[in-house]
Amino acid sequence: MADHVINEAKRCLNCKKPMCRTGCPINTPIPQMIHEFLNGGITEAGKMVFENNPLSIICSLVCDHEAQCEGHCIRGIKESPVHISSIENYISSNYFDKMEIVRDPLKNKKAAVIGSGPAGITIATILAKRGYDVTVFESRENIGGVLRYGIPEFRLPKSILDNYRKKLYKLGVRFRPNTTIGGAISVDDLFRDGYLAVFIGTGVWRPNSLNIKGESLGNVHFAIDYLVNPDSYDLGEKVAIIGAGNSAMDVARTALRKGAREVTVYTHSEKVRASVREVEYAQIDGVNFEYCKSPVELTDKGPIFADIIINEDGEKMVQAGTEKLYPADTTFIAVSQGPKDKIVSTTQGIDVNQRGLITVDENGKTTRNGIFAAGDVVNGAKTVVEAVKFSKAVADAMDEYMQTL
Template sequence: MAIHVINEARRCLQCKKPLCRLKGCPAQTNIPEMIRLFLDGQINEAGEMLFINNPMSIVCSLVCDHEKQCEGNCIQGRKGAPVQISSIEHYISDIYLDKVIMEHEPPKGQNVAIIGAGPAGITVSVKLAQLGYDVTIFERKSKLGGMMRYGIPSFRLPLDILNRYQKKLVELGIHIRPNTTIGSILTLDTLFKDGYDAVFIGSGVWRPRGLGVRGESLGNCHYAVDYLQNPDVYQLGDRVAVIGSGNSAMDAARTAIRKGSRFVTVYARRNEVRASIREYEYAQADGVEFDLCKGVAAITKDGPMLYERHFDADGNLLSEDEPQLYPADSTIIAVSQAPKDKIVRTTTGLEVDNRGLVEVDENGATTREGVFSGGDVVLGPANVVEVVKDAKHVAKAMDAYLTRKREAAKEKDTASQDN
């Protein structure tokens, strides 16, 4: 592994205008500098730079869509294979995660509540805790990670990484309240009443989107977002149909194969899959079959009723055939997800759009004073690095808001003392 990574690092051209960073990385990771430091024997400095820029660096090194992002924009890829940036980043970040000393500025005397311990919540928590804010994370699940833990299979993202993250958050002084739902006994009003100065909502998108066809309530029909949370409790049978072609569909299909299903087929509505090339290829390598241009008429106990869809060369739908039964013991629907509405239903002044996503301004501020939001619950289903980019921006805006609030309180105290 080490020799491979070093050889890959030596292939980096140290471009003056690195497209891998400028065009390819949403988090703007300084990839040439990372590689330069690594080859100069400064792996700790490289790891520190990565962590400061992106606290989720080690996760992104495993689950990012690298072939479209950093590696897809590598100059070396124009005539041959791109530098395996993901492998280099993972090697550095994996070593550094256990070494990093979680330091923070002197306490500012302000409390921040973070709702959700996914990539958005973790990123905002780390950034604000490092600035000296007293941070408490409220997580409705028993363990930290959000969709990273309960939506990405462990063969793609080992759970040990998330467990190590949790230790680091505790070292930083972040309080974690597991098995705690905001919107039930505790509400946003409760948080402000208890003295929190600002709240960040990073609750993700956990509600599966249905197809709106007959049969979705049958016992052999499941949603990918539910299945991936605990696949061991499902008995899918030998033959599984997966409806949808994004990364979640690939995860569900590959997991089903690993759990013993022998014949797994992904059915896509169009003549291509939406998943990343790498995840598509891994699914093929695992034995997943693909059947494109299929619409869904209904779900039955014997499998989905699908119909052939015909497109022209420009991708326009021309015609659709009559539905036919595609035999399957179980059907998994993996077409998208939406936010749950418990927080919105139990608070006032918090607006959402017609998709249920929280409405925010350019700085992540919601329509309620002191409440910010980011990640999937604002963007819709997104990959980790896009969530990190958004969360970093919101954390900066929250710091500015809290600074103004702190200074206003000081001015008020000064005025009262003068009187």
């Protein structure tokens, strides 16, 4: 691994106008990182990347690099691009294991973070570093949100998230696991107890449905529910997955690892929405793909699909009379998710849009004073790096707000 990373780093052209950095949503200083690394400054390189992106070690594993940094690498025009993700992972892992985060003098001001996914971890890290007393409220027993309960172990080892908790705990962050805000404790209770600002980063955990007959059957499950704990499910040998995003790829590859013999992904389009690399890994693992299929009904014996034809204008039309049963022991629905409304329904003054996502301004301020939000609960299901990028701006806004109180 080390030899590979060093060789890849040496392939970097150190461009004057680094397109790799332009392609990175969070503007990671890639050429500078590689330069420091090759000149013996692996710790300096790691610190540089972590300061820019507190979740750098995670993003190095789960980002869609082909569409971002590596997809913009100049070397990729005539040959393979520099494998930036491997370099960043090596540097970030080395730094994360030994880093000691320096905390600013305590401000004696409390901030509440609801949800410990990418946005919540980012906010907690930044505010704790700046001297705020941060408490993270997590509805599940462990931190990580979608990182832990929506991404399989083979893509993102849970030990990384356990280490984040240890680092945050040393930084003074307190955790309230198994605590749902909007139940026994409300947002108003948080303000009552002295929290000056509240951050909402609860993600999107309500599965979108197909609104067709059969979705309540015992052999039908939602992808996001399955990924929380795959060992709770008996899948049988043949699995059908409706939807072709990254979550569908995660379900498909996990199902094969849990004993399924045949897994097929069905999509209504002529191409797959998931990232190129995730599709390639799914194919290598043995996942099958069926294109231009429209689900009509779900049955105990498997889903019924009709064929979709695409006309000259690119419009999709269901072809009548092509309905057919595709046998499967288990059917998964993987057509994205929306937000739950536990907090919004129990808190006055927080506006949401038609999709139930929290309305915020460019700094993450909600329509209620003192409450901020970011991540998927604001933007819908997006990438980890996009959540981190926006959360950095929100942390600045929360800091500025609390300094006035």
